[in-house]
Amino acid sequence: MNRDAPPSPLRLPVTVILAITVPPLALAAWILLSGGMRSVYFSSSWIRKGAATLAAGILPLLTVIVLAKIGLWPDPNPNPVGLGLLFVAATALACVLTLIGILRVAMRPEDQ
Secondary structure (H helix, E strand, O other): OOOOOOOOOOHHHHHHHHHHHOHHHHHHHHHHOOHHHHHHHHOOHHHHHHHHHHHHHHHHHHHHHHHHHHOOOOOOOOOOHHHHHHHHHHHHHHHHHHHHHHHHHHHOOOOO
């Protein structure tokens, strides 16, 4: 990927709209529309930790939902409140970790 590729002209408007409506997706939009800097963002350990935290928070809830849907869960209509709270907490933590990663990459000197 060309590191000199400029960011998409839609980067700022899309990020602002998503920040108002769905804040976690705004962070993803900022990274994905960053042009040649996308690989630098993905190499940040903070952003990778944020993505891993998000996956760890989503997977248990999705597992219960899918298992209940196909009939392998004991309760056909589960109410996994604890897993829902885990999802919300993990999403919030993932957003903070990703935001720290974005800020650290943005403040990094150009020669690194």
